[in-house]
Amino acid sequence: MMNRIELLAPAGSLDKLKVAVDFGADAVYIGGKEFSLRARANNFSIDDIKEGVIYAHNKGSKVYVTCNVLPHNDEINEGNRLVEYLKELENIGVDAIIASSIYIIDECIKNCKRMEAHISTQASVLNSLACEGYYEMGAKRVVLAREASINDIKNIRNKLNEKNINVGLEVFIHGGMCSSFSGRCMLSNHMVNRDANRGGCAHSCRWNYDLYEFGGSEKLNKDCYFNFASRDLSSVNYIRALIEAGVDSLKIEGRMKSEYYIATIVRSYRKLIDAIYENKDNEKLMNEVNDEINRAENRLTSHGFLDGTITTNEQLYDSNDHPTKEFVGRIKYIDLEKNEVRLTQRNYFAVNDTISFFNRDKQYNYVVKRIYNNKYEEVDAARHAEEEIIIIDEELVNVLKGYKDTILIRLLIDKK
């Protein structure tokens, strides 16, 4: 096997960046306030990026900043703001930008000596000659289009190796897919005037519709809604093949997803990748990892384009989303003197529920006996979002004080 593969996770906020790093990401990608898609996300200010870079670098992880907007002409005439911005990113230690506009890529390569330019999936690269072209420009990595199969990826790497072209290849392994070539769809623009290529996609393909034949009056969808979204991508069974195909980075999609989703998905793939390098991957582990991932998923998943055969099974034509509410909280701090665990509520849980405290590599199941609000009034349930809840229990404190970094909490069994 080649160099150890990178696990790359999304982060839509500083808190999520810390969770991704704490749960095993080798690198995170974030959006700045300028030149980035996901315009509606709570993007990072320069100070946030700086804090994120310090946090990630201290733990041996890298930070990439997306600059993947496709600028209109009036946006490239705003003096040298792009160059200034790229230099600011480089000065605070950002490891790479991810861009698809040749203008942004070129300015990065010309003006930044240390910060790398990575070619975004928005460029839809599906062949070795395109990789070669970007490499010759000075790009260090290409994020392949989600439409590449494992055979495509192997062929691309082999062709590049034949020419000694050492450009990194990054591949999406998990998260949302687009029914169109990534973002090249005007559905959202037409229906709600939100531009998919400016981070504004309203996911109109995922809305629920009724289906009629043109001119017909009979509703064709019977007991469910019709939508035309793709299932989300999940690649647990393909990770070994991707490593052996010579991929450099495995990317998880979802800067808008919750910290619980990021923690669970990163932790699961981390476990699997580490097992593969130790030759300890087997069917039992795959099942465990798939189960774990399904806990965080609220949409059906498929292998996307990875094995090259696309069928109606990769679509969500007749399914409705079923969001889960398993994530119930995050520990704020543990007071060793008072034997208190203080947590922030994220979803409802109650006395007698079984909850599970977990970090990157540990998990502790716990039946909730007594809980208090922050005035030390006993309550029967944690009902209010972001409410501070206190658990006083010496045994629990003794277990959790051995857990490093971020600790999240999920519900293990359904409430009756």
Ligand code: SF4
């Ligand atoms: S509406 Fe659906 S198909 Fe269109 S860009 Fe958004 S996710 Fe892709």
